[in-house]
Amino acid sequence: MIPAPRQLFNAAFTPTSYQHMLAAIDQELPGQLDFRVAETPVFVPAALRDKLVRAGQDIIAVLQQPDFKQLTQNAIPPGQRVPNEDAHAEFLTFDFAVCRNAAGELEPQLIEMQGFPSLYAFQAYLPGVFAQHYPIADSVSPFLEVANESQYLAELKELIIGNENPENVILLELFPEQQKTRIDFKLSKKYWGIEAVSLPDVRKRGRQLFYEKDGREIQIKRIYNRIIFDELARYPDLHPEFNLIDDVDVEWVGHPNWFFRISKYTLPLIKSQFAPPSYYLHTLEHYPADLENYVLKPLFSFAGAGVKLHITAAELDALPDKHNYLLQRKVQYEPVVQSPDGLVKCEIRLLYTWQKTAAQPKLLAGLARLSRGEMIGVDFNKNKDWVGGTTPLFEV
Numbered sequence: 326m327i328p329a330p331r332q333l334f335n336a337a338f339t340p341t342s343y344q345h346m347l348a349a350i351d352q353e354l355p356g357q358l359d360f361r362v363a364e365t366p367v368f369v370p371a372a373l374r375d376k377l378v379r380a381g382q383d384i385i386a387v388l389q390q391p392d393f394k395q396l397t398q399n400a401i402p403p404g405q406r407v408p409n410e411d412a413h414a415e416f417l418t419f420d421f422a423v424c425r426n427a428a429g430e431l432e433p434q435l436i437e438m439q440g441f442p443s444l445y446a447f448q449a450y451l452p453g454v455f456a457q458h459y460p461i462a463d464s465v466s467p468f469l470e471v472a473n474e475s476q477y478l479a480e481l482k483e484l485i486i487g488n489e490n491p492e493n494v495i496l497l498e499l500f501p502e503q504q505k506t507r508i509d510f511k512l513s514k515k516y517w518g519i520e521a522v523s524l525p526d527v528r529k530r531g532r533q534l535f536y537e538k539d540g541r542e543i544q545i546k547r548i549y550n551r552i553i554f555d556e557l558a559r560y561p562d563l564h565p566e567f568n569l570i571d572d573v574d575v576e577w578v579g580h581p582n583w584f585f586r587i588s589k590y591t592l593p594l595i596k597s598q599f600a601p602p603s604y605y606l607h608t609l610e611h612y613p614a615d616l617e618n619y620v621l622k623p624l625f626s627f628a629g630a631g632v633k634l635h636i637t638a639a640e641l642d643a644l645p646d647k648h649n650y651l652l653q654r655k656v657q658y659e660p661v662v663q664s665p666d667g668l669v670k671c672e673i674r675l676l677y678t679w680q681k682t683a684a685q686p687k688l689l690a691g692l693a694r695l696s697r698g699e700m701i702g703v704d705f706n707k708n709k710d711w712v713g714g715t716t717p718l719f720e721v
Contacts, residue, residue: 376599380419438587486519612641
């Protein structure tokens with residue numbers, strides 16, 4: 326999207342150099358990369374960068390409304406409300422499609438949002454990997470409200486570790502060694518010294534939690550949470566000692582309730598030029614006349630599960646649980662990333678942290694995904710190149 330850095334990168338790119346880059350990642354972190362990294366970063370021009378920032382501010386203004394918790398009380402499913410919720414989310418991630426408006430300018434359009442951590446460690450790591458293998462112009466940076474990688478990592482260390490000893494802080498997942506995002510867990514340990522612990526391995530005694538490391542039992546005082554209830558539901562026979570809804574003496578870093586409060590459930594509350602209209606399905610007396618221009622999304626799922634791009638009124642009428650869905654107006658992704666054989670569509674995720682005592686979140690960096698398919702997800706991009714996850718590099 327910025328001609329000079331794109332031309333510099335593409336002139337140096339070869340399929341062999343890309344394979345060398347992947348091999349270097351595997352040499353440093355053997356067997357950990359289990360998702361497709363795209364061949365290229367995304368070079369984001371200043372005009373689009375500024376619109377992304379404004380779009381994020383529009384969303385944050387809604388999250389800071391005094392009645393936001395009241396508006397999202399029903400976002401948390403029955404039996405999944407975790408005690409000791411804090412005043413605000415500590416992680417915010419907003420996904421935007423890169424589109425073109427009526428004036429012919431690139432602009433972001435909101436797709437999804439989460440009050441949940443993303444690949445914060447991996448997104449500190451990946452820009453440096455690209456820079457080791459390709460010429461990256463000095464006119465771009467992966468960082469926004471922090472100056473460099475060192476400040477980025479320090480910001481996250483303050484949030485995740487706080488004043489605790491790192492060994493008393495864990496990254497909590499369900500079977501972390503099996504997760505496609507496990508490379509992020511390894512990098513979290515490298516950067517901040519925290520272990521990735523599987524929920525079944527957490528021990529509970531009274532109100533205290535423990536895990537075992539090197540034959541020692543260590544008390545857990547803070548949990549960097551990466552567990553999603555939706556995944557837990559896939560294991561009905563799993564009965565860990567610690568249930569997430571237990572009232573225990575631990576501090577959550579990324580309290581689980583915010584995963585629900587800031588989610589697809591929140592989309593109809595966002596009114597912005599950068600957010601397509603969204604509606605709770607059960608509140609509509611009449612469906613939009615141009616229903617073909619809307620996508621159906623289940624409120625309580627993740628990673629694109631259950632999304633339907635093509636729907637009819639009859640299908641909506643047949644849904645027995647309309648209160649579990651929303652309609653969102655489709656957006657038209659604009660192919661903007663120049664690959665060797667054409668233009669590729671792009672989505673940009675903004676990554677924020679929100680320290681407990683801070684009045685405002687801080688926009689640290691981003692994550693980008695490239696697609697040649699109808700949707701961004703993996704299932705729509707099988708056997709294609711110049712697709713997958715990558716890093717946005719913003720014009721400075």
